[in-house]
Amino acid sequence: MKACLNKQSYLRNGYLHLKGFLDSSEIKQVLPLLITHHSNWCDDNRIFYEDKAINSYNLTGFDYLTEKEKDRLFSFICQEKVTAMVQELLGYEAYFLGTQLFFDPYDEKQNNYWHRDIQYGELSLQDQKSILGAYNPLHFRFAMRDERGIELVPGSHTRWDTPEEMKVRLEQEGHLSHEPLKTGQVIELKRGDLLIFSAFMIHRGLYGDDRLSLDLLYSDWSPDVSNFLQNNCLPKKANLTKFEAPDMLINSYSLQEQK
Numbered sequence: 313m314k315a316c317l318n319k320q321s322y323l324r325n326g327y328l329h330l331k332g333f334l335d336s337s338e339i340k341q342v343l344p345l346l347i348t349h350h351s352n353w354c355d356d357n358r359i360f361y362e363d364k365a366i367n368s369y370n371l372t373g374f375d376y377l378t379e380k381e382k383d384r385l386f387s388f389i390c391q392e393k394v395t396a397m398v399q400e401l402l403g404y405e406a407y408f409l410g411t412q413l414f415f416d417p418y419d420e421k422q423n424n425y426w427h428r429d430i431q432y433g434e435l436s437l438q439d440q441k442s443i444l445g446a447y448n449p450l451h452f453r454f455a456m457r458d459e460r461g462i463e464l465v466p467g468s469h470t471r472w473d474t475p476e477e478m479k480v481r482l483e484q485e486g487h488l489s490h491e492p493l494k495t496g497q498v499i500e501l502k503r504g505d506l507l508i509f510s511a512f513m514i515h516r517g518l519y520g521d522d523r524l525s526l527d528l529l530y531s532d533w534s535p536d537v538s539n540f541l542q543n544n545c546l547p548k549k550a551n552l553t554k555f556e557a558p559d560m561l562i563n564s565y566s567l568q569e570q571k
Contacts, residue, residue, distance in 0.1 A: 317397050326469030326510040329499055333506035334454060342388045343456050345371075345381050346413055346526055352376035353413075362418045366517065371411045371526075373544040383554065385411075386547050389528060390555035394452065397508070398560060402448055402532040407567055408560035410542030412527040414453075416519050424519055425489035426481045426496075428468075429511035445470040447534035449511040454526045455501035460518035462507060465495045469510035477514055490516070501525070530560065538567040 322328050353368045353376050354361045372382050372389075389408070398406050429449065430440045453462070465477065477495065479487040498518065499507060509515065511529075531537050541564060549565065552558045 317400055319400060322401060322508065325466040326513040327464060327466070327499070328508040329501075330506040330508070331502065332504050334504040336504075338388070339456060339504060342385065342454075342526065343524075345377060345385050346456060346524060348381065349376045350413060350415060350524070364417065364419075364422065366417050366422075366424075366519070367412050367414045369410065369412045370542040370545050371413060372547070373410070373542055383547065383551065386551075386555055386558075386561075390558050390561065392557040394528070395557035395559050398450070398452070398530050401450065401508070402530060404559070405563060406530050406532050406560055407537060407541070408545075408564045409449075409529040409531055409537075409540050410545040411529065412451075414517060414523060414525040414527065416521075416523055420519075422519065423488075423490035424516045426477070426493065426514055426516045427489070428481070428514055431481075441472045443534075444472065444512055447532050447537070449529070449531040449540070451507075451509050451511055452528040452530065453501075453507040453509070454528075455503060455505045455507070456524045456526065457522060458503050459501050459521045459523035459525065461499045461501040462509070462515055462517055463496045463498045464509060464513055464515040465493065466497055467513075468495075469513040473514065481514060538570040541567045 318328065349371050350368070353374075356376070357365065357368070371377065372385060377385065428440070430443070435443070455461075468477070473481060474495065477493055479485050480491045480493055481489060483489050501507060531540065546561055546564055546568060552561060555561070
């Protein structure tokens, strides 16, 4: 069943909150895979996990899941109702770029932080500012448990920071990146909710309540979108026919050939 999607609301605000998008059976399909990945990842990255980690990535690329388990995860990723929303927001040439799994930090007192995903590359502030709105990298965040959710700044996916936002996000003039922002809006997530949001917007995760959220990453075309495709995140090409709606994966093979 196709979900009701308000594209105009997304274009205006940079996010959509679809409550109860997943039912219990769909959660039971994928949650054991996420728990297995997380347990194996923590064993292999114990120092990093206990130091500061809040997420892992590329669940379908690393060896923390078996090939059969990865195929089960791809079955979830390739649901027609998910692919249809990606296509409605980004067009039919949208690309699947990989996955992330978000969890609580080991240290319960660890602070979260306001950020835009683009600040972690090598782009200057001027270049970061210039590409806002040029293309549309998206997070599809599926909450597997009730959680505090995420705080974001509506509309910031297409505009640059206010002076207050800049000072906090980049910790200028004595400010810290976990300080509250007047423009922030909390989106609390319940088990089964889906939050679609722009990776360009100012946002921060809210820790606590043993969160476990799966993010699927997508983008429309940009000159360097192939740089964001996670290594070995795609299934074997011969396996694509196993999945309900592999459109985004097929598109991503063309990116893989460019790398």
